[in-house]
Amino acid sequence: MKPFAPALLAWFDEHGRKDLPWQHPRDAYRVWLSEVMLQQTQVATVIPYFQRFVAALPTLRDLADADEDTVLALWSGLGYYRRARFLQRAAQICVSEHGGELPREFDALAALPGIGRSTAGAILAQAHGLRFAILDGNVKRVLTRYLGIHGHPGQSAIEKQLWQHAEAFTPTTRTADYTQAIMDLGATLCVRSRPQCGTCPLATGCVARRDGLTAQLPSPKPSKAVPTRDTVMLILRDARGRVLLERRGPQGVWSGLWSLPEASDHDGAWRAAQAFAKIDDAQALPAFVHVFSHYRLKVEPLLFDEATAHRRIADNASLRWCDAGERAALGLPAPVRSLLQDL
Numbered sequence: 314m315k316p317f318a319p320a321l322l323a324w325f326d327e328h329g330r331k332d333l334p335w336q337h338p339r340d341a342y343r344v345w346l347s348e349v350m351l352q353q354t355q356v357a358t359v360i361p362y363f364q365r366f367v368a369a370l371p372t373l374r375d376l377a378d379a380d381e382d383t384v385l386a387l388w389s390g391l392g393y394y395r396r397a398r399f400l401q402r403a404a405q406i407c408v409s410e411h412g413g414e415l416p417r418e419f420d421a422l423a424a425l426p427g428i429g430r431s432t433a434g435a436i437l438a439q440a441h442g443l444r445f446a447i448l449d450g451n452v453k454r455v456l457t458r459y460l461g462i463h464g465h466p467g468q469s470a471i472e473k474q475l476w477q478h479a480e481a482f483t484p485t486t487r488t489a490d491y492t493q494a495i496m497d498l499g500a501t502l503c504v505r506s507r508p509q510c511g512t513c514p515l516a517t518g519c520v521a522r523r524d525g526l527t528a529q530l531p532s533p534k535p536s537k538a539v540p541t542r543d544t545v546m547l548i549l550r551d552a553r554g555r556v557l558l559e560r561r562g563p564q565g566v567w568s569g570l571w572s573l574p575e576a577s578d579h580d581g582a583w584r585a586a587q588a589f590a591k592i593d594d595a596q597a598l599p600a601f602v603h604v605f606s607h608y609r610l611k612v613e614p615l616l617f618d619e620a621t622a623h624r625r626i627a628d629n630a631s632l633r634w635c636d637a638g639e640r641a642a643l644g645l646p647a648p649v650r651s652l653l654q655d656l
Contacts, residue, residue: 315514317459317482317515317518318482318483318484318491319484320514320515321491321494321495321498321514321515322484322487322490322491322494323514324494324498324514325490325491325493325494325497328497328501329490329493329494329497330356330493330497330501333347333356333360334347334360334363334364334367335347335363336493339439339440339489340440341414341415341436341440341441342372342373342415343367344435344436344439344440345415345428345432345436345440346363346366346367346400347359347363348432348435348436349396349399349400349427349432350362350363350366350391350396351449352393352396352432352449353392353393354391354392355500356500358391359391362387362388362390362391365387366387366388369383369387370383370384370387373404373407373408373413373414373415374404374408374413376400376401376404377401377404377405377407377408377413379401381398381401381569381644382571382642382643382644383642384397384398384400384401384644385397385569385570385643385644386641386642386643386644386645388644389570389644389645389646389647389650390647390650392647394567394568394569394570394644395427395568396427397644398569399426399427399428400427402426402427403425403426403427403428406425406426407425415436417437417441417443419433419434419437419445422436422437430448430476431447431448431449433445434446434447434448434492435447435449435492438483438488438489438491438492439489439492439493440489442488442489443488444483444484444485444488445483445488446476446479446480446482446483447479447492447495447496448472448475448476448479449496450499451495451496451498451499451500451503452475452479452495452496452499453466453472453475453531454466454499454503454505454530454531455495455498455499455503455515456475456478456479456482457471457475457521457530457531457532458503458508458519458520458521458522458526458527458530458531459515459518459519459520459521460478460520461520461521461524461526461530462474462475462530462531463530463532464532465531465532465533465534465535466531466532467534482495498513498514498515506528508527510522510527539607539608539609540608540609541602541608541609541610541611542608542609542610542611543577543578543611543613544575544576544577544610544611544612544613545575545576545577545578545579545581545582545612545613545614545615546572546573546574546575546612546613546614546615546649546652547573547574547575547576547582547585547586547589547615547617548573548598548614548615548616548617548652548653548656549574549586549589549590549592549617549620550616550617550618550619550620550656551590551619551620551621551622551634552619552621553636554636554637555634555635555636556573556634556635556636556640556653557573557574557589557590557620557622557632557633557634558571558572558573558632558633558634558635558640558643558645559571559572559573559574559631559632560572560630560631560632566605567646569644570644570645570646571633571635571640571643571644571645572645572646572649573614573649573652574586574589579613579615582595582615583595586615586617586620589620589622589632590617590620590621590622590623591620591621591622591623592617592619592620592621593619594617594618595615595616595617596615596616596618597613597614597615597616598613598614598615598616598652599614600612600613600614601648601652603648612648612652614652616656622634637653640653
């Protein structure tokens with residue numbers, strides 16, 4: 314049986330992913346951007362977003378200097394918008410404190426907003442070939458199965474144990490390839506359900522395969538009921554086809570994004586709509602559910618067509634009438650953008 318890293322690297326040489334857009338060139342900015350985008354999101358989904366982002370903001374300084382609406386518009390659809398804000402804030406810190414570059418010192422890099430231990434390790438390993446371990450979701454799955462570790466990987470004691478193994482397995486040479494290899498293995502073979510153990514390079518030493526535990530490991534997170542919240546979204550559309558948008562506050566989901574005004578019920582929706590514009594009637598559009606990590610949001614859209622503004626929206630920095638072209642340049646939540654595109 315080959316040791317862990319050599320077996321993984323031999324597999325990577327033949328089957329690993331070597332043509333991902335952030336690998337050419339594999340500089341620190343592009344690795345960092347891809348790592349942040351890949352949190353909670355699959356590679357196939359990330360690729361077009363990554364390409365669009367680097368086309369608009371090709372350097373760290375471009376990201377630092379961009380206005381927030383531009384960054385959020387480029388991010389729109391990836392979700393978890395706090396990641397995008399941390400990304401820009403970290404870029405601004407790098408410009409002001411690190412000469413416009415991501416630092417190569419681990420502690421300084423890991424201290425930047427939204428980076429942390431695993432992302433810092435991935436940047437230093439992949440962009441600079443330095444020996445630092447990573448522990449993203451794919452790596453946790455590979456290690457818990459290979460070593461037969463029970464307990465939810467998000468628990469501090471289990472995570473500490475996994476970090477020790479991740480550091481022990483990381484080789485002193487070909488660190489960039491190894492880092493990519495273990496992520497690739499988790500993403501393509503050692504997947505969450507129905508892992509392809511028959512073609513896995515680590516199968517002969519894997520405890521989960523030996524003991525028939527691939528369906529049980531990693532141990533699931535203790536479940537709790539996910540609540541459902543209700544909201545009514547107001548679509549006020551004027552005779553020119555423009556829609557009224559409202560910038561959300563700094564707290565809560567979609568903070569700082571442009572979205573549709575909301576109300577808790579239909580009566581509140583009518584009162585809010587009448588405060589914004591002269592309206593005649595409303596059309597109820599099909600309701601839908603948007604799932605967040607911690608709750609489900611049931612949305613009932615109400616369309617107020619031919620609305621006529623009767624107060625000066627231009628005087629309010631948090632309200633604006635936008636046509637389709639203007640909306641494309643703003644950061645909108647993905648379900649709101651889809652709702653407006655379907656009109």
